[in-house]
Structures are given as structure tokens and as C-alpha cells.
Amino acid sequence: MSVTAAQGFRAAGVAAGLKPSGRPDVALVVNDGPDAAAAGVFTRNRVQAAPVLWTRQVLTDGRLRAVVLNSGGANACTGPAGFADTHATAEHVATALGVGAGEVAVCSTGLIGVRLPMDQLLPGVTRAAAELSATGGGLAAEAIRTTDTVSKQAVRTSSGGGVVTVGGMGKGAAMLAPSLATMLVVVTTDAVADAATLDRVLREACRTTFERVDSDGCLSTNDTVLLLASGASGQSLPEAELTELVTAVCDDLAGQMLGDAEGSTKTISITVTGAASEPDALEVGRAIARNNLLKCALYGKDPNWGRVLAAIGTTAAAFEPDQLDVSMNGVQVCRAGAPGESRDLVDLSGREISIVADLHAGDAELTVRTNDLTDGYVYENSAYST
Amino acid sequence: MSVTAAQGFRAAGVAAGLKPSGRPDVALVVNDGPDAAAAGVFTRNRVQAAPVLWTRQVLTDGRLRAVVLNSGGANACTGPAGFADTHATAEHVATALGVGAGEVAVCSTGLIGVRLPMDQLLPGVTRAAAELSATGGGLAAEAIRTTDTVSKQAVRTSSGGGVVTVGGMGKGAAMLAPSLATMLVVVTTDAVADAATLDRVLREACRTTFERVDSDGCLSTNDTVLLLASGASGQSLPEAELTELVTAVCDDLAGQMLGDAEGSTKTISITVTGAASEPDALEVGRAIARNNLLKCALYGKDPNWGRVLAAIGTTAAAFEPDQLDVSMNGVQVCRAGAPGESRDLVDLSGREISIVADLHAGDAELTVRTNDLTDGYVYENSAYST
Incomplete structure (x- = not known):
């Protein structure tokens, strides 16, 4: 279930033709609210892909309604034209969902230095929007795989009375900095939490999980970890407890990535x-x-x-x-x-x-x-x- | 000819039984003078092998009469007992040659964390001393190989009237910092030059050669580069010219190491x-x-x-x-x-x-x-x- 385990989220994963193999390559995650609070942590590489530049920018107000992710192309080192492609993708998602483009995060992974085939990507986004489902988390997790041999998903729930759920998906045999290949992670929760809290929670969770996984010392241009809160449970948690849940999900995903690291036996x-x-x-x-x-x-x-x-x-x-x-x-x-x-x-x-x-x-x-x-x-x- | 190309040097290489393969594993280089000026550059690794600690110490007065080198064991991380082994080796060389132990440098390469078999090493040193020859440079270069598939040797001569020769041998598919495996290099010259000059010449030569080779980012505990001057040519060179010759020899050796780097095809x-x-x-x-x-x-x-x-x-x-x-x-x-x-x-x-x-x-x-x-x-x- 991953990103759709928490209430208030829908997701989809489709094959848009970006991957020569014909496997799923476009994922969409939508936060139906009522809240749209969000936070992100990004690669420290100074050469940053267009989607990283875009998503950092749209996250400055701490709000996200949707995340669109593609494998089959990193859209890094593609110049102003590549940034325009990312912008067009966000606009396309916004139109399909009836939200603002400034509420749409974009993540890409694949080969650096190659433009994305927009004539395949945009129809894929349209199809993903049409197929959004409250049980679509698994399909979305499949669609962001590159050399991953299995999809990575994790879910945790709070132990108290009113249950809060945190779920996530990830790709990459990787870490935030540095990484074996691009690491993309989307974590969702139905807790009620403001953007500033989510930012602190996510940074702390990354610090002790993805930041302490070092597969091959190589820092990707595209690494992105996003945390979205819908507030749909109506429950808020003490910050320490929310941090614990998000950290547990991140730690689980980090372990799955290492377990699936390229060619690894140990x-x-x-x-x-x-x-x-x-x-x-x-x-x-x-x-x-x-x-x-x-x-x-x-x-x-x-x-x-x-x-x-x-x-x-x-x-x-x-x-x-x-x-x-x-x-x-x-x-x-x-x-x-x-x-x-x-x-x-x-x-x-x-x-x-x-x-x-x-x-x-x-x-x-x-x-x-x-x-x-x-x-x-x-x-x-x-x-x-x- | 390598380390015996310059006048005033003898060398030898013998099989002492340190290597299970039975191949040559002990080399000896002797400076017969008249001068005994020398300089050294060492690994920057803070975990330094016993022979590195020893050789740094004996070089403080800028004099060396001999260098003994062994493959088949790095004598690193061997504690005070390992340092005593290095000391005993230098004393053994000193006795055999009639010089002071404080004039003998020691270099080792091989597995870390294992004591050297002194009952094999010392008899090997005795044999090497007996076999010293003004044409022994090639045998010495053979004896310091570990995973090297070929020995590395280089010689350059000055273009002026009274000819000065610089020759060297090296092992390792490596660099000074960091290295793929231990890099050991001995360079000899018959130029007349004092220790302070040799120190400047060697540092400059290393800076633009070995220091700019980075095979696998791993910094050895044993890396050592030594420069010995016999003064036997009776000629001194302008410092810039000597630097040029030593740099050329180091550059040649560095290139040979890369060309023979473990498993490399490029x-x-x-x-x-x-x-x-x-x-x-x-x-x-x-x-x-x-x-x-x-x-x-x-x-x-x-x-x-x-x-x-x-x-x-x-x-x-x-x-x-x-x-x-x-x-x-x-x-x-x-x-x-x-x-x-x-x-x-x-x-x-x-x-x-x-x-x-x-x-x-x-x-x-x-x-x-x-x-x-x-x-x-x-x-x-x-x-x-x-």
C-alpha cells in the first residue's frame, strides 16, 4: 500500500513508454487533504537536476497537492530546455487534477544528460491521473524502479487510540548523500501536522537513516525525499512520536535499498x-x-x-x-x-x-x-x- | 638497471621465502658514496606501518647508506613487536654492510596485521648483501613486486657535458596518497646534492606525479618514496634540472603503475x-x-x-x-x-x-x-x- 496506506491519498503507476522495456515508468501521488502540508530533503550535489530545482522552489511555501515521478530519464544536465520540460510536466498534472502547478512536485530518475520524451511522458501523466486509486500505492512503487529488482514499500501505524498511519515508497540502492544511484522517496501520513513540523521530522528521520547508508560513495544529481501530510485522520501526534514513525518507515526503506543494492551479496x-x-x-x-x-x-x-x-x-x-x-x-x-x-x-x-x-x-x-x-x-x- | 643505473649504487634481489610462491621478495639497495644524502616522502595515512615509522626517524638527518625492502608482508598494525622486527632488520643490514642501523631505511609491502617471519627474512637479507652488484637493479625491482604483473623501472640522464643519471624502481598500482595498494619507490642519482635540496626536489617531483595518480582512492599504510644521492658523478646540477630529471623518472614509474593497475583495461x-x-x-x-x-x-x-x-x-x-x-x-x-x-x-x-x-x-x-x-x-x- 505504501503511499496510499494513510488516509487522504491516491496514487497510480503506468507505462508511458519512457523505458525501452515497456515497464511502468510514471507514478503519480495525490494528497486529497484536507491538509496539503509537505516538506522535502534534497541531494547536496551542486549539479542538480531540473526536477530538483523545480521541487525545491515549489516547496518553499510548505504545500504540495501532488507528486509526479518518472523513471527512464533523470532530466539532469539538460539546460533551460530540461527545466521547461519539468515545468510543463507540473502544469500538465495541475490541469489534470485542478490544482496549481506550484503545488506539484516532480521527481525524475534515469540517465543524465538526455531530454525526456515529452510526447510520451505527458500522455502517461494523463493516464496516471485517470487511474488514481486509494489502493494504487503498489503500482506507483513499481513505476519508479530503475535497476531495483523489487519495489520498496513500508508502512507504520501509531499505537495510540486514534490511529495515524505513515507509509512510504522508495527507489534506489542508494542514500541521500552520497548514493549508488538516484534515491527517490515519497512518504505520506494522515496525521495533522504543519509544514514546519514536517520539515523538522523529515530532516531528523533522514539524518539517522538515509544519511547513514553509503552504498558506493557516489552522490546523485536527483536524490529527493518528500513527506506529505493530509490531516485526514484528524489526529495530531507529539512531534517525537511522529518522528519515530517517519524514521521507522525511512529506516525500513533504507534497509530494503541496501538489500537490493546493485550486484551486492553482503x-x-x-x-x-x-x-x-x-x-x-x-x-x-x-x-x-x-x-x-x-x-x-x-x-x-x-x-x-x-x-x-x-x-x-x-x-x-x-x-x-x-x-x-x-x-x-x-x-x-x-x-x-x-x-x-x-x-x-x-x-x-x-x-x-x-x-x-x-x-x-x-x-x-x-x-x-x-x-x-x-x-x-x-x-x-x-x-x-x- | 633502475636503481643501479647511477654510479655509486649496488643492488640485489633474492627469494627469502616470505612469498608462498617462492618468488623474489627481499631487495637491497646500497649507496657506496662518496655521499650519502637522502630524502623521503611518506603516506599521509595516520595508521603507519612500522617500517614507515622507522624510516621517517632515520631520515631526520638526511643520510642513508642502504634501503632494504620486502614484499610478502606489510608489517603494519603489528604493534611494538612489529617495530622491533623492523629495527632488527635494519641492524642486520647494518652489520652485513658495516654501516650504522640509523643509515638504513626499511620498506615493507604485503598483508596488514601479520608479523614478518624473521627467521626467513634475516637470512634473506644476508644473502642479498652477499649478492650486491652494480647491475642488480633489475633483480631488486623484481623482488618488490606484489600483485604487479611486471617490474617498474625508469632511467633518465642529464643532457649536459658531465653526465648525471637518475634511475628508479617502483611497485604498486598506486599513488602516494591515496593508493590502490602500497606504493614503494626508490630513486637514486649520482649527482652531488645535499639532503635539503633532495628533499625539495623529491617533494616537487611527487607533487606533480604520484600525487596526481588516483587508482582506487585507497590510502596505504606503507607508501614510501626515497631519493638517494651518491655524488659519484662528481657533478652537481641546477636544482631545476635535477627536479626535472627526478620528476621524469617518477612520472614514468607512475605511468607504469597505472598501466599495470589491478584488473584495469583503461x-x-x-x-x-x-x-x-x-x-x-x-x-x-x-x-x-x-x-x-x-x-x-x-x-x-x-x-x-x-x-x-x-x-x-x-x-x-x-x-x-x-x-x-x-x-x-x-x-x-x-x-x-x-x-x-x-x-x-x-x-x-x-x-x-x-x-x-x-x-x-x-x-x-x-x-x-x-x-x-x-x-x-x-x-x-x-x-x-x-
Whole structure:
């Protein structure tokens, strides 16, 4: 159900012909209200796709009535003509729904540097608008897939009396910054919440979920996460509780993305403990997550902890090299910067791998998630343009 | 001839049994003088191997009589015991040669986190000392190979009357910072030059060669580049001329390393023009060189210039996204941040690929070199520990 699990939302997914495969490639999500509050978080890449530029702009008033998403083309690095295409798409949605174009967000994903075939996209939008349904969340989630092998959907509900629902869909084996490929996420809720609250909730949810997934260190031009509230439940939640629900949905989607990362065979959680600060812990976690040599070794089921230390050594975090401890799947293979228990005790045969690096420099701690680097990844990213 | 091309040097390479394959794994280079001036440049990784710690220390007085190098073990993350092993190795060389241990540099490469088998290494050093020869440069270059498929050697001579020679050997498909695997380089010259001059010459030579090769973004714990001067030619050169010769040798070695990078099929030069400053140009060049998605695309002969722009966008360099130009093998596929000439015109079938990115933000320009990301790289780094 994903984006239509919460009351007040309809969605659709159709095949407009943007993908050579003929699979669904246009999704539409509509907020029927009564509220139209919304917030967004976007890529930090300075080269931003036209739909990112457009959606940032329309979100300045904290209102959205609809989100139109397409796969089959990123509409990035397409110049003023590409921006005009995004604008025309939003106008087309607005006309079909009887709302203002300034209430329509646009998200695109696919190859960079190619114009979208508007003669296929706009009729597709018309069809999607005609097929909107309160059970259309699954079809919408299908339509935003690119190299995803499965659609990603998640739903959570509040535990109190008047039930509030949060649902979301996502695409990408990715993170917000950086990403393996474009990550697009739409989260909807029927809670009553104003735009300022949604903005705080969404930023906090992203910070501890998508922002801590680092699949391949590459930051997309199109990453977008949107949160829409219809208020249709008539219920408002304490901000902390709403944050918890939205975070749970984002965390679930992030995990699904990693589990489906291009060519991956391992899902790797890297927990940095004993850091002097959270930024230190994050820098170290990311450095480990981005080390190609380590990621290859883990693909090969090799507990090569020296590559973990080599990665830590590239950071500016507070630590002493001779105090570093590293555990892999519960075996402390490195103690005080030197060999600890035998690496032969480490079993890396399963998909889940846990690495714990203790800096012994403070009390801060966090976990970054990544995946391995495989010949499957190389194949998917060399055999055809994405 | 490499390190024995210049007068005043002898070298040897022997098989001590450190490598399971039984191939040569211990090299010795001796400076017979009359001078013993030397300089070194080391990894910036904060986790530094015992031989790096040792060699930095003995180089503080700018003198070296010998360099002993071993493959088959990095002696990194081995604690105080590992440092004692390095010290013992230097003492052993000193005794064999009749010099002081403080005049002996040590370099190691191989797996991190494992102690060296001293009962094999020390007898190997004894044999190497017995086999020292003024034509031993080639054998020494062979003995420092790890995953290198060929040894790397380069020689240049001055064009003036009294000839000065600079020769060098290297291992690694790598760079000084960061590196694909440990890079070890020893350069020798028979020029008369003091340690301070050698230090300036070597830093400048590294800055424009090894520092601008970025194979896989991974910074080794063991990277070392040493420059030794015997003064045996009796000639001194203007500093600029010596810098030119040493730079030429380093550039040649850097090119050989890239040409032999693990699993690579493409050698990629990334020239950044129109940058506001050299640091800006370097940041952009490195960001492009480290983009896994681009490196996979180039492996697949796909001129996916959108990934170049996405990489540029992750930097803090001065530029406007709608002014970026990108050429691939002479075809300007991106003009003003939008599609330029057809990507179909780009021929990426050869090994050499040239990418030019013009930031239109100033006059600074430089070139960073890298290679593609292939299933061969994944295989070499996952199938066994390195």
C-alpha cells in the first residue's frame, strides 16, 4: 500500500513508454487533504537536476497537492530546455487534477544528460491521473524502479487510540548523500501536522537513516525525499512520536535499498564506538564504508581487518593508532592496533556482516550501513548506461 | 638497471621465502658514496606501518647508506613487536654492510596485521648483501613486486657535458596518497646534492606525479618514496634540472603503475581546465577519478558524461553548473552543463582515455590519472588477501 496506506491519498503507476522495456515508468501521488502540508530533503550535489530545482522552489511555501515521478530519464544536465520540460510536466498534472502547478512536485530518475520524451511522458501523466486509486500505492512503487529488482514499500501505524498511519515508497540502492544511484522517496501520513513540523521530522528521520547508508560513495544529481501530510485522520501526534514513525518507515526503506543494492551479496553494518563526537564517528564510518579494497575483501568473505585500519587512518577523527580495536561478526580481530583473536574464527558466509570499530576517544557512537563491491556491481554499471 | 643505473649504487634481489610462491621478495639497495644524502616522502595515512615509522626517524638527518625492502608482508598494525622486527632488520643490514642501523631505511609491502617471519627474512637479507652488484637493479625491482604483473623501472640522464643519471624502481598500482595498494619507490642519482635540496626536489617531483595518480582512492599504510644521492658523478646540477630529471623518472614509474593497475583495461587522464586555483583543479580531478560509477562506465566503453558532472558537483570548487564543459577523447559531449556533441561520436575502444573538464572559473589547470573499475579488480581484491 505504501503511499496510499494513510488516509487522504491516491496514487497510480503506468507505462508511458519512457523505458525501452515497456515497464511502468510514471507514478503519480495525490494528497486529497484536507491538509496539503509537505516538506522535502534534497541531494547536496551542486549539479542538480531540473526536477530538483523545480521541487525545491515549489516547496518553499510548505504545500504540495501532488507528486509526479518518472523513471527512464533523470532530466539532469539538460539546460533551460530540461527545466521547461519539468515545468510543463507540473502544469500538465495541475490541469489534470485542478490544482496549481506550484503545488506539484516532480521527481525524475534515469540517465543524465538526455531530454525526456515529452510526447510520451505527458500522455502517461494523463493516464496516471485517470487511474488514481486509494489502493494504487503498489503500482506507483513499481513505476519508479530503475535497476531495483523489487519495489520498496513500508508502512507504520501509531499505537495510540486514534490511529495515524505513515507509509512510504522508495527507489534506489542508494542514500541521500552520497548514493549508488538516484534515491527517490515519497512518504505520506494522515496525521495533522504543519509544514514546519514536517520539515523538522523529515530532516531528523533522514539524518539517522538515509544519511547513514553509503552504498558506493557516489552522490546523485536527483536524490529527493518528500513527506506529505493530509490531516485526514484528524489526529495530531507529539512531534517525537511522529518522528519515530517517519524514521521507522525511512529506516525500513533504507534497509530494503541496501538489500537490493546493485550486484551486492553482503549487507554490512559499521558501528563506530568510542568516538570523541558524532561527526568523528560519522567520518570514520563513511571512510570504512567507502573503502573499495575492504568492500572487495568482504565480497570474498575475507576478514581483512587491516583495510579497516587503513581506512580509519585516512580520517581526521580523534584517535591513537595503537588504541584501535576492530571486531568482525563478534570476533575481536584487532586489539590496540595490533592482531587480536585469529581471523580464522570470523565467519563471513552469511549476507549480514557487522564491523565494530572502537576509537577509544570518547562516548559517541553510530552505525553506517553499506554493501560489498562485486563483479555484479561492475557489470550493472558498465554493461549499459544508467 | 633502475636503481643501479647511477654510479655509486649496488643492488640485489633474492627469494627469502616470505612469498608462498617462492618468488623474489627481499631487495637491497646500497649507496657506496662518496655521499650519502637522502630524502623521503611518506603516506599521509595516520595508521603507519612500522617500517614507515622507522624510516621517517632515520631520515631526520638526511643520510642513508642502504634501503632494504620486502614484499610478502606489510608489517603494519603489528604493534611494538612489529617495530622491533623492523629495527632488527635494519641492524642486520647494518652489520652485513658495516654501516650504522640509523643509515638504513626499511620498506615493507604485503598483508596488514601479520608479523614478518624473521627467521626467513634475516637470512634473506644476508644473502642479498652477499649478492650486491652494480647491475642488480633489475633483480631488486623484481623482488618488490606484489600483485604487479611486471617490474617498474625508469632511467633518465642529464643532457649536459658531465653526465648525471637518475634511475628508479617502483611497485604498486598506486599513488602516494591515496593508493590502490602500497606504493614503494626508490630513486637514486649520482649527482652531488645535499639532503635539503633532495628533499625539495623529491617533494616537487611527487607533487606533480604520484600525487596526481588516483587508482582506487585507497590510502596505504606503507607508501614510501626515497631519493638517494651518491655524488659519484662528481657533478652537481641546477636544482631545476635535477627536479626535472627526478620528476621524469617518477612520472614514468607512475605511468607504469597505472598501466599495470589491478584488473584495469583503461588508463584515464582527467584534465581539469579553467579552475580558479590549483587546489580546486585537484579536488575536481580527484572527485572524477574516484567516481566508481564513471570508472565502471568507462570499463564498458560508455561515454557517460553525466557521471563526470555528478562527480564535479560533489566538490567545493568554484564553478557554475550551467557553465561546465566536458570532452571525452576530443568530443565535447557536454557544453554549458547540457548535451553537446553526440556521445555516439566518442570512441572509447582503446586503452587510453582522455577526459577534459573546463570549469570556466579561472586559469588553473592540471591532470589527474586513474584507471577503470573492472571485475578483474574485484576479483584480485576479493579472491585472496593482499
